[in-house]
Amino acid sequence: MSQALGAPRAVRVAGLLVGLQGLAGVVLVLALLVRALDGAPKPGNVFGEAAYFAVLTAGVLAAAIGLLRGKRWARSPAVVVEILLLGVAWYTLGPSGRWLIGSLAAIYCAAVLVLLFSTHARAWVLGIGPYDDSERQPG
16 A cells, blocks of 8 residues: 555645645746846846745645655655744734735644644654554555
8 A cells, every 4th residue: 555545634635735835836936037037127136036936845845745645754844834834924914914814824824734733644644553554564
């Protein structure tokens, strides 16, 4: 039995939600590239910013794909991403004064964290309980 089938549904849903964040990162990178090519005042800076966000986006997408494929290593990077994005949501709520966007972002990140820290997800990542791959027979 493959490891992806052993991953609980909460982990796969979290992987899907993290993947959507990664796709949003791809859209941001593309928008920055279009801005740089369309005559930004300092295109070198915008290209650098696009490269920076491309690296971050690649990491987010790697974590999402790992979760979807049932790889235990992907949980920690996904948790770190969500905690960092909760900080962004907090800034959006407070100093930026954008209550709706900040609230939605905070709820989204909190939902992913709840999924990743659910009982089944924790048992799966620790390899205990019904998600222990060592007890499974191949084929």
